[in-house]
Amino acid sequence: MKKIYLKMGFIVLTLLLILTGCQANHGAKTGSTNSQAAVTNTSETSVTNKSVPPTETPATAADPTKNWLPAVGPISFPVLMYHSLAVGNSLMMPPDQFKQQLQWLKDNDYYTLTPEEAYLVLTTNKKPADKIVWITLDDGYRNNYEVGLPIFSELGINATIFDITGYQANPNSLDLDQLKTLKTNNIAIQSHTVSHHELDQLDDATQTRELVDSKQNLDSNLQQDTIAISFPVGKMGPNTAGLAQQAGYKLGVTTHEGLANSGEGLLSLNRVRINPNISLQDYQNLLEHG
Numbered sequence: 001m002k003k004i005y006l007k008m009g010f011i012v013l014t015l016l017l018i019l020t021g022c023q024a025n026h027g028a029k030t031g032s033t034n035s036q037a038a039v040t041n042t043s044e045t046s047v048t049n050k051s052v053p054p055t056e057t058p059a060t061a062a063d064p065t066k067n068w069l070p071a072v073g074p075i076s077f078p079v080l081m082y083h084s085l086a087v088g089n090s091l092m093m094p095p096d097q098f099k100q101q102l103q104w105l106k107d108n109d110y111y112t113l114t115p116e117e118a119y120l121v122l123t124t125n126k127k128p129a130d131k132i133v134w135i136t137l138d139d140g141y142r143n144n145y146e147v148g149l150p151i152f153s154e155l156g157i158n159a160t161i162f163d164i165t166g167y168q169a170n171p172n173s174l175d176l177d178q179l180k181t182l183k184t185n186n187i188a189i190q191s192h193t194v195s196h197h198e199l200d201q202l203d204d205a206t207q208t209r210e211l212v213d214s215k216q217n218l219d220s221n222l223q224q225d226t227i228a229i230s231f232p233v234g235k236m237g238p239n240t241a242g243l244a245q246q247a248g249y250k251l252g253v254t255t256h257e258g259l260a261n262s263g264e265g266l267l268s269l270n271r272v273r274i275n276p277n278i279s280l281q282d283y284q285n286l287l288e289h290g
């Protein structure tokens with residue numbers, strides 16, 4: 001009798017060891033033989049089925065922040081400010097330097113935000129990657145298409161152009177076809193008002209027209225909900241943020257220097273001006289500290 005119990009105990013132990021062996025095998029990602037791979041796959045399938053309840057939805061557009069990283073303190077991040085991509089004055093960024101800077105962002109694992117993602121970072125305090133940046137270009141220069149788009153496409157970088165909607169027929173400005181092509185290539189088009197008047201010089205009704213009409217132009221021509229505005233020359237009157245919110249904007253960017261964070265108000269965000277001829281070391285400092 002005692003012998004039989006011992007034998008059964010031995011069999012149970014052996015079975016347990018075999019089962020444990022299978023579990024340990026699950027950790028190995030690559031099987032050296034086909035049969036091993038088959039075992040691993042079966043095991044993975046069963047584990048996955050067990051750990052994910054059938055009611056749980058996968059990461060979808062319904063909650064794009066589902067897999068983002070929550071932050072301990074309030075998130076600050078750089079919103080880079082560019083204008084024309086050309087050689088010239090201090091508002092112009094030479095194309096070779098622009099490409100070098102964007103290549104640096106890519107090499108250093110920066111995630112380039114869309115306006116919608118920037119809004120989610122500021123409102124959820126979660127981020128899609130450790131290092132994030134929102135690249136913006138003001139004024140809608142045609143060279144943003146001719147020079148910028150090939151660079152953006154080659155490097156797989158997202159950026160946002162703030163377009164002056166009343167300038168779309170100007171020879172040096174982006175026309176509607178170019179704006180549409182940029183949009184389909186992951187370059188967001190947002191508002192820089194209709195006529196680029198400094199809003200602190202205008203009465204409330206005129207400001208509202210600048211804000212509403214430019215949004216309507218982009219909403220209807222690009223079939224989108226335009227959520228961000230760059231205030232011309234960074235100028236805001238006491239009512240400008242409120243009027244922009246009433247017009248339907250969720251984010252407003254200024255020319256105040258510094259990293260952006262929700263504490264300064266979603267409609268008056270800081271930016272980081274990028275001047276030509278700075279070193280990559282200075283560029284890094286600006287990205288990290290504003």
Ligand SMILES: [Zn+2]
Nearest residue numbers: 138139232233
């Ligand atoms: Zn401007």
